[in-house]
Amino acid sequence: MAEFSLKGVNRPRDMDNLTDMEKKHTPVIHIPEDVRAGEPFSVKVAVGELLRHPNELSHYINWIALYDEVYTFLGMATLPPVVAHPKVRFTVTLEEPTLLRAYAFCNLHGLWEGVRRVELR
C-alpha cells in the first residue's frame, strides 16, 4: 500500500504506530483543558510536531484549515515555505461538543487530516 495519496484525504492508519510520513504530515490539534459552551477558546494546529516536515521551496506545508465534525468551515491560513515549524492558532466558539478536523496540505504529499474530540463544560 502506498504511503500517501494525492487523491482524497490521507489519515493515519494506526495512531499508536505512526509511519514517518504520517508523523510529518498529520496535523496535531491542541485545545485547552477547560472549554465552555459559547465561550471563545484557542485551537492550535501544528504540523511536523511529531517529526519535522521539510519547509523549502520545493516541499512545504502550503495551508492549514479547521472544520468541525459536520464539516462547518472554521478557519484557514496559508503558509509560505519559509515557516520552519508550521503552526496556526484559531479562535473558536462552540455551542455543542464536536470532533475538530484539521487539514494540512503538503505540496508534494497532498491533503492530511488530524482530529480531536472537544467536550464542553
Ligand SMILES: [Fe+2]
Ligand atoms: Fe510533505
